[in-house]
Amino acid sequence: MSQYxxxxxxxxIPVLFGILLVxxxxxxxxxxxxxxxILGEKATQEVCDRFIREHGLDQPIPVQFAIYMSDxxxxxxxxxxxxxxxxAIILVERLxxxxxxxxxxxxxxxxxGIPAGIISAVRHNSSVDVATMVGANxxxxxxxxxxxxxxxxxxxxxxxxxxxxxxxxxxxxAGLDATPFYEVYGLTLEKNSLLFYGMEFLANLxxxxxxxxxxxxxxxxxxKHLILPSVALSTIPMAxxxxxxxxxxxxxxxxxxxxxxxxxxxxxxxxVLRHAxxxxxxxxxxxxxxxxGALLGGAVLTETIFSLPGVGRILFEAITAxxxxxxQAFTVVIAVIFVTVNLVVDLSYxxxxxxxxxx
Amino acid sequence: xxxxxxxxxxxxxWVEERAPRSTRRQFVEGLFRKRxxxxxxxxxxxxxxLAIFADVIAPYDPIQVLIGIEEVAxxxxxxxxxxxxxxxxxxxxxxxxxxxxxxxxRVVYGSRFSLFIGFSxxxxxxxxxxxxxxxAGFAGGRSDNLIMRVMDVLLAFPALLLAxxxxxxxxxxxxxxxxxxxxxxxxxxxxxxxxxxxxxxEMDYVQAATAVGASPxxxxxxxxxxxSVTPIIVQGTLGIATAILEAAALSxxxxxxxxxxxxxxxxxxxxxxxxxxxxxxxxxxxxAIMLTVLAFNLLGDGLRDALDPRLRIVRT
Numbered sequence: 321m322s323q324y325x326x327x328x329x330x331x332x333i334p335v336l337f338g339i340l341l342v343x344x345x346x347x348x349x350x351x352x353x354x355x356x357x358i359l360g361e362k363a364t365q366e367v368c369d370r371f372i373r374e375h376g377l378d379q380p381i382p383v384q385f386a387i388y389m390s391d392x393x394x395x396x397x398x399x400x401x402x403x404x405x406x407x408a409i410i411l412v413e414r415l416x417x418x419x420x421x422x423x424x425x426x427x428x429x430x431x432x433g434i435p436a437g438i439i440s441a442v443r444h445n446s447s448v449d450v451a452t453m454v455g456a457n458x459x460x461x462x463x464x465x466x467x468x469x470x471x472x473x474x475x476x477x478x479x480x481x482x483x484x485x486x487x488x489x490x491x492x493x494a495g496l497d498a499t500p501f502y503e504v505y506g507l508t509l510e511k512n513s514l515l516f517y518g519m520e521f522l523a524n525l526x527x528x529x530x531x532x533x534x535x536x537x538x539x540x541x542x543x544k545h546l547i548l549p550s551v552a553l554s555t556i557p558m559a560x561x562x563x564x565x566x567x568x569x570x571x572x573x574x575x576x577x578x579x580x581x582x583x584x585x586x587x588x589x590x591x592v593l594r595h596a597x598x599x600x601x602x603x604x605x606x607x608x609x610x611x612x613g614a615l616l617g618g619a620v621l622t623e624t625i626f627s628l629p630g631v632g633r634i635l636f637e638a639i640t641a642x643x644x645x646x647x648q649a650f651t652v653v654i655a656v657i658f659v660t661v662n663l664v665v666d667l668s669y670x671x672x673x674x675x676x677x678x679x
Numbered sequence: 680x681x682x683x684x685x686x687x688x689x690x691x692x693w694v695e696e697r698a699p700r701s702t703r704r705q706f707v708e709g710l711f712r713k714r715x716x717x718x719x720x721x722x723x724x725x726x727x728x729l730a731i732f733a734d735v736i737a738p739y740d741p742i743q744v745l746i747g748i749e750e751v752a753x754x755x756x757x758x759x760x761x762x763x764x765x766x767x768x769x770x771x772x773x774x775x776x777x778x779x780x781x782x783x784x785r786v787v788y789g790s791r792f793s794l795f796i797g798f799s800x801x802x803x804x805x806x807x808x809x810x811x812x813x814x815a816g817f818a819g820g821r822s823d824n825l826i827m828r829v830m831d832v833l834l835a836f837p838a839l840l841l842a843x844x845x846x847x848x849x850x851x852x853x854x855x856x857x858x859x860x861x862x863x864x865x866x867x868x869x870x871x872x873x874x875x876x877x878x879x880x881e882m883d884y885v886q887a888a889t890a891v892g893a894s895p896x897x898x899x900x901x902x903x904x905x906x907s908v909t910p911i912i913v914q915g916t917l918g919i920a921t922a923i924l925e926a927a928a929l930s931x932x933x934x935x936x937x938x939x940x941x942x943x944x945x946x947x948x949x950x951x952x953x954x955x956x957x958x959x960x961x962x963x964x965x966x967a968i969m970l971t972v973l974a975f976n977l978l979g980d981g982l983r984d985a986l987d988p989r990l991r992i993v994r995t
Binding site: 341346659 | 932966
């Protein structure tokens with residue numbers, strides 16, 4: 321098993337290297353003078369010369385790439401042009417929002433998608449099956465941003481003054497105090513230390529932060545704000561998971577060991593949930609891993625619509641403002657998350673199917 | 680001794696059933712038997728009809744501002760005479776947009792853009808990706824490794840984000856957005872093509888062609904490629920759906936088609952802040968995107984089922 325893990329981890333190194341190469345190339349392909357692009361049109365020749373020397377831009381391209389790689393590996397993504405702050409700090413502030421959104425959307429997608437797929441497969445060709453599959457087809461064809469806007473219209477405007485009202489923007493209601501857990505517990509942290517940023521990152525996961533500080537008011541409020549964006553974001557993965565669960569389970573339900581399980585006199589529930597589902601899980605886990613790409617891409621759109629201060633929204637703003645260090649850094653980080661998750665998915669195969677470990 | 684059973688002695692229906700059916704006929708029958716595929720084809724047919732006859736169907740010019748031409752308010756809601764809108768008011772079945780233009784005409788003309796976007800990006804990706812995949816699968820060895828590792832890297836980025844990053848470098852605009860989506864879609868077709876070339880390579884007819892001395896290029900283009908097209912067609916149909924969705928997303932973010940182009944994503948993007956005051960401006964373009972993508976998805980699913988012989992056997 322450990323050999324398999326090692327092999328799989330080693331195999332993802334060239335991909336990570338490739339990601340850095342692509343983002344480096346994208347950064348270098350920006351039209352115009354890099355100095356003027358970063359320091360602004362008014363930068364003098366003298367300032368530009370110093371900038372070029374400091375950033376190693378007068379070095380040969382392979383050396384530049386090596387500098388870029390060592391910077392990124394140390395977590396140094398440079399300075400944002402628009403905010404004049406290190407990109408890494410902006411990342412610490414913004415990434416938790418996106419993680420919270422993506423995970424809650426994924427959770428909804430799994431909690432609805434898998435049961436819907438199971439019911440559809442067990443009641444194959446029934447009206448429930450047809451309805452689920454029609455729903456799934458509409459789900460995969462849904463423009464996330466359109467659904468988000470329509471949900472906001474229905475729940476924030478039409479259902480205003482009813483108990484079903486949901487907020488259409490922001491992470492929590494203005495004025496609510498989400499004190500970071502390290503302050504609540506009186507931890508003194510050295511500002512700008514690595515530990516401080518680590519804690520800050522965790523504290524920016526509002527749901528996590530409010531749970532460990534027992535701040536139920538903030539927790540409820542944050543969850544309420546998260547409902548509309550996560551539901552909008554979850555539709556496409558939900559539809560894909562439901563379709564895959566159905567087809568994978570249908571295939572397994574026709575196999576001999578399912579018949580044996582039935583012949584033993586097991587209840588249908590046990591046959592499906594214990595015998596069939598365990599073997600049908602492999603392709604389902606694969607699409608769950610792959611749907612994370614759709615989630616992270618969709619997060620850009622969802623955060624824009626619901627005015628959420630996450631990675632996606634700042635990436636969109638960075639493009640409009642041509643803030644290249646941010647675009648570059650955030651693309652790297654998201655791609656690395658994506659690759660890591662798929663690595664974890666691959667490793668979970670080995671757990672689900674012992675034959676894979678031996679190959 | 681009983682009479683030898685000849686074909687004449689068999690029941691008529693049996694003979695008919697046993698008559699060999701051509702693969703093409705089996706495919707067409709399979710496709711039409713699938714209800715969702717038929718629905719997809721009908722929807723797509725209507726869309727193509729809408730795109731071709733947009734000039735006739737749309738009551739107004741899609742970029743014509745109606746100020747001074749008609750008495751209409753900016754962002755006025757739909758006015759349909761049949762549904763009780765006063766007859767003295769001009770009829771606008773989808774309402775009026777923020778620049779006082781007829782929304783229905785803009786949505787109708789938008790069908791042209793979405794079909795163009797779908798076919799051009801997927802066409803581009805199929806040509807480049809298909810060629811790369813064919814070369815990788817056919818040549819094997821180092822070139823295979825190199826090409827497929829590059830494809831792996833492209834696949835390591837979430838598609839929409841990579842497209843956004845590419846547009847950020849190229850600059851916003853419809854053509855650049857199409858190029859970005861085309862590039863992002865390449866790896867999928869390269870993989871599909873490589874897989875089918877790899878299996879076709881082992882076929883007897885390829886060995887026969889090698890034996891009679893055909894050149895590798897001839898074997899690849901004349902013998903292998905025509906036999907590897909099926910999966911690409913299926914993937915392409917589903918790919919058009921994704922491409923339309925992604926292009927609309929880029930336009931929604933302001934990175935694709937620019938106003939006043941009547942492109943659905945861009946129409947949605949420009950009016951998104953008006954969702955509470957004029958929801959029709961968001962509803963109709965979004966619905967158009969959803970239905971178009973749905974049509975391609977349904978057809979793609981149907982094609983996959985009809986073209987996959989394994990599934991056909993299971994069904995019959």
